[in-house]
Amino acid sequence: MQKIVIVTHVLRALGFILVLLSLFGHEIILNVFPGLEGKSINPIFYSGIVVYLVGAVIYFFINKKEKADRRRREIEESYKAAGLSDSDDVSSEDAASDSDENSNK
Secondary structure (H helix, E strand, O other): HHHHEEEEEEEHHHHHHHHHHHHHHHHHHHHHHHHOOOOHHHHHHHHHHHHHHHHHHHHHHHHHHHHHHHHHHHHHHHHHHOOOOHHHHHHHHHHHHHHHHHHHO
16 A cells, blocks of 8 residues: 555656646756647646646545544544444344345245
8 A cells, every 4th residue: 555655656746747847847848858848848737747646646545544544543442432333233233144144035
């Protein structure tokens, strides 16, 4: 999971750099890509925006999932610390699934 988080940070940084280059680095872009002289460098700006948004959206969904997992773990730990157990819910679900399996046989 950590690798994909690092990739999202790299995508966001790359998008940020592309946007900055398109706004302030016309000479650098033209030195690297001399064929763009006399043409618009708007595609570089738009590419930077798209790359940044892709990284941000992926990071949003991954972070949302991690927060939900962390919250679930904290709730389970608080139940254990309070001496309560949700084993009643689990045992009733297990009993229901066991009865379903027995009826299918």
